[in-house]
Amino acid sequence: MCHAGGMRADARKNYDHLLEVARGIVAEHGADASLRDIARRAGVGLGTLYRHFPTREALLEALLRSSFGDLTARAEHLGRSVPPGEALLTWVRECTRFTTTYHGVTQVMVAAIEEPDSALHASCVELRAAGARLLSRAQDAGAARPGTDGTDLFALIAGLAWLGDQPALAPRAEHLFDVIAVPALGGHDVVGATVHADHELPTTG
Amino acid sequence: MCHAGGMRADARKNYDHLLEVARGIVAEHGADASLRDIARRAGVGLGTLYRHFPTREALLEALLRSSFGDLTARAEHLGRSVPPGEALLTWVRECTRFTTTYHGVTQVMVAAIEEPDSALHASCVELRAAGARLLSRAQDAGAARPGTDGTDLFALIAGLAWLGDQPALAPRAEHLFDVIAVPALGGHDVVGATVHADHELPTTG
């Protein structure tokens, strides 16, 4: 992106500080956090926030950019180093967990995928493409059911992430993953116990 | 409920008219519709709305009450008249569709199930119980996978309803149902074509 180049020193400082403050507030209050509040706590005029982040999505994009990149890279890495079915399942799990980092981000991501003007559009499309590659690889290997595409996978991740974002259901997030995602993806019979193998992944995302 | 009894004639009239207006506005703007707007368009003071519906959930409950009752009754009817697996699947599909009637209602329903003070609590708990009965009946018959309970079923419905509520995914709602709900529920192998039987149900809720 172009945010790094050609900014005046004071502007650059405001930008960075704004982002740092926003990270905390969005982590606490979710994607709907008050922009006024962010500007206030950053000790900056409201117009300054709008100058650097003309839209809420632009701010979220700046907050999520590196994580999106990580997840895309992670998909490619898993695709090379792990059996197809396991790679797919692991990646979907990691995506689901990540999306729960900031409350309410799932909805924004789903909306962004169909709005080319959204600041999050590119990242989400890229993520979907990365997932689609893992999915078709698994399908080719008979490790995932046919008849589904990248959008279905994206929806599956979004649905699970949304469920995990609901206070009433968050404690069951892992179980819901087993009950919903595993059978939806599995090409072979997965009613048994083998699929629960990597249940205890570190949460250190 | 007690809303019908002992209301003064003018109050009763306001109550009914408020509800009628609210139905239209919530249908158009979703569960987050402006309460001020509802009162305004009903030609009533804002305090009057709050008197009759002390909370947004109370208003939604009044709007949804009869549909909730219908769905619960429908579960019992299906449980008596249709084979276990088909009854479960049909009911889940109908619930999912209904929840899409008003935008954003899914989130409120999921939240209500863990908040006993919510006006929607009773209806949602009842709905979950009705689903749980269909589920365990199907499980006993080997027509649904074991290891899931009413809350899982409620979450599955909520997740699918939420996906169907997203503009970007709404067109795929039926397909997502086949890809996600069917395998999640199915006790036997459902990769084939048989499960797509009642795909063309009338949308006449």
Add this chain to the structure above:
DNA sequence: ACCTGAACACCGTTCAAGT
């Protein structure tokens, strides 16, 4: 009993005025 609407504390967004 019931209704009204002003009052309060918030929003998002824009934009003239300043440096």
Add this chain to the structure above:
DNA sequence: ACCTGAACACCGTTCAAGT
């Protein structure tokens, strides 16, 4: 080039004053 904050049009919620 960048920043500020008042201004505008909205919210949800409460509550004194009216009938």
